[in-house]
Amino acid sequence: MSRKVSVVEKIHSVNDQLAAENQGRLLEAGIFSINLMASPGAGKTSLIEKTLAGLDPAFSVAAIDGDVATSIDADRASEAGATAVQINTGGQCHIDASMLRSALDTLDLPNFNLLLVENVGNLICPASFKLGTDKNVLIASIPEGDDKPYKYPAMYQDVDALIINKIDLLPYIDFDMDYFNKGVEMLNPGLTTFPISCKTGEGLDSWITWLTEQIQAGKSS
């Protein structure tokens, strides 16, 4: 048992070191970066598409898409206008800092204003692996149910912003928003939250405004 713990600790300490290096590179390049996490099918790629459509076209955007298989997401990000890089994790359930480093090597970073890293669809493992991005953003999805903050607390605790997607489905689903918000507030008080629908476009303007401010703050600092 103690052997297992020490191996896991070593993996995390190496990852943290590589994440710090990634952070330094992104900072030096003046690029604002987001680690986008969610369950499978919560809408990570749809959000990237809508973000590219809504952002000032003067911003140059890179997307790094992590998946256990296929390049479906990177293809969609590329079609939406991003410079897209696919990471196939070979079955691994999260992106780690070393994978992100290899993907960053393929990009001319100072050319970009925004980097969107789409993590593997998973509410557990990605929370344990820092990547070195400026912000961690979680997408919750209405059909997942209102108990998810309670059941996946580590993910909700560690993020800097929360998007609640698929609010267009609220009329058809038993989802108690007060119960959901109470769980979020308990784990991450005052968390910046954006209820949106990638399908109807509702709420996307607030997200785009926040993101634009973050990008501009990064450039001026």
Next chain:
Amino acid sequence: MSRKVSVVEKIHSVNDQLAAENQGRLLEAGIFSINLMASPGAGKTSLIEKTLAGLDPAFSVAAIDGDVATSIDADRASEAGATAVQINTGGQCHIDASMLRSALDTLDLPNFNLLLVENVGNLICPASFKLGTDKNVLIASIPEGDDKPYKYPAMYQDVDALIINKIDLLPYIDFDMDYFNKGVEMLNPGLTTFPISCKTGEGLDSWITWLTEQIQAGKSS
């Protein structure tokens, strides 16, 4: 790199051995068992509730619920009439055979006809850890999207039956059933599939009939 691989291989070989032991115990007890896997919020606990409501009350059912935190699912299974055991994985992203063994120790197995093991909500990691149950059953969910077989092939490849839940949401979601089914057929030809809605009850009768046959076949063998 080779060190990492050998540690992972060792973990899986120990797990396989414990899974074989679990399988022997369950067989000896004459109990039919299912490892139920799905994304967060796809409807594992709802299916357990509906299954308990629809099954012949003469069957005695045990439910073992794996979660990274809380006992919400075990409480729901217990209220629905199962003898419920909660496994809190302490942050781990799947149930392994050793955790299942500890949970089995708390049950008087020959008293039960059916064991439903609700794995942690995750489309990746549980596929790599055999538990020793008779069947692996995956729940897909309409709002997750029609590309999931392509993006999570290991999970779809290894299961013995597939439930497609939340079909009541089909009118409100862009979900191409032909594209989804094509992916499933490519990975797991002829897979037994049950399109259902835990909300409206549609399709549950076929699932209950199949499950009843499995339980009875186990008892007579």
